[in-house]
Amino acid sequence: MTSLRPLGSSDLEVFPLSLGGNVFGWTADRAASFAVLDAYTAAGGNFIDTADAYSAWVDGNKGGESETLIGEWLAERGNRSDVVVATKVGSHPEYKGLSAATIKGAADASLRRLGTDHIDLYYTHFDDTSVPVEEIIGALDELVRVGKVRAIAASNISPERLQESLDVSDREGLARYVALQPHYNLVSRDTYEGPLQEVASRSGLAAVPYFGLAAGYLTGKYRAGARVESARSSRVEAYVGTERGDRVLAALDEIAQAHGAQVPTVALAWLAAQPTVAAPIASARTVEQLPALLAVADLELTEAEIAALNAASA
Numbered sequence: 001m002t003s004l005r006p007l008g009s010s011d012l013e014v015f016p017l018s019l020g021g022n023v024f025g026w027t028a029d030r031a032a033s034f035a036v037l038d039a040y041t042a043a044g045g046n047f048i049d050t051a052d053a054y055s056a057w058v059d060g061n062k063g064g065e066s067e068t069l070i071g072e073w074l075a076e077r078g079n080r081s082d083v084v085v086a087t088k089v090g091s092h093p094e095y096k097g098l099s100a101a102t103i104k105g106a107a108d109a110s111l112r113r114l115g116t117d118h119i120d121l122y123y124t125h126f127d128d129t130s131v132p133v134e135e136i137i138g139a140l141d142e143l144v145r146v147g148k149v150r151a152i153a154a155s156n157i158s159p160e161r162l163q164e165s166l167d168v169s170d171r172e173g174l175a176r177y178v179a180l181q182p183h184y185n186l187v188s189r190d191t192y193e194g195p196l197q198e199v200a201s202r203s204g205l206a207a208v209p210y211f212g213l214a215a216g217y218l219t220g221k222y223r224a225g226a227r228v229e230s231a232r233s234s235r236v237e238a239y240v241g242t243e244r245g246d247r248v249l250a251a252l253d254e255i256a257q258a259h260g261a262q263v264p265t266v267a268l269a270w271l272a273a274q275p276t277v278a279a280p281i282a283s284a285r286t287v288e289q290l291p292a293l294l295a296v297a298d299l300e301l302t303e304a305e306i307a308a309l310n311a312a313s314a
Helices: 030-042 065-077 100-114 133-145 159-172 195-203 214-219 243-259 263-272 287-298 303-313
Strands: 018-020 047-049 084-089 119-124 149-155 177-181
Touching (some): 018 030, 065 084, 065 100, 100 133, 133 149, 133 159, 177 195, 214 243, 243 263, 243 303, 263 287
Parallel strands (some): 084 119
């Protein structure tokens, strides 16, 4: 049984792979979403990541589709107490930004869709610099105090605003961020490493990186000359055929072969081994895609292998 990891200073304990819910209601319909959720939890997984905005970008959707499917699944399985549910506020078409009123209204809407009385981990999806951090933290603190949210976190925020937020929490005795969701992977290291990672490390925050597989590039299926039919294909074009991308894939191939592992497992294992990282996020639209993701829980890279991937991705 894979041991769970503490999530920062919170009392939450999570599986070392967070299941991304962005595909639910988008590239995975209800049956496929339920099957993936069933397989993930059957393997010991307990950490599901979604957002109120998923998947408003799809024609005919209005946002909240992922939360609704997760809520229906939780109700059918009767396993709410076994699952850590993370969702986000700030990007839903009807709840844009991070004013206090927006945060509170969006939280209630998410709770209704999820069919639950509490959110385990509530992220600000994108920072809203038009709102003082005192107002944002104050609204989040109120949600924690009334029991609607267990712990709070931030995503897509500058080091300066993150530090300012933590300072407000400490000074005023308010709820404090316990986690950070940065864009971070082997071909996008500067989106986290440096000042942002330093604030997280200094403040005891757990990192839960998104785009852990670079929108699929680090699965190894996108290579020069290969055609892949995927809703995300356009996002990986920036990496395909680049000198750095090719170096990273070559290093991943070699390490995967040495372990008898799959390429995405190694890419996620590198992330999981980085300072502050508690659990990378990865999504699967089919059950068949899950084993390579779940295997990160059991793959420990050597120092030499981590060094080789660091060099290839530099």
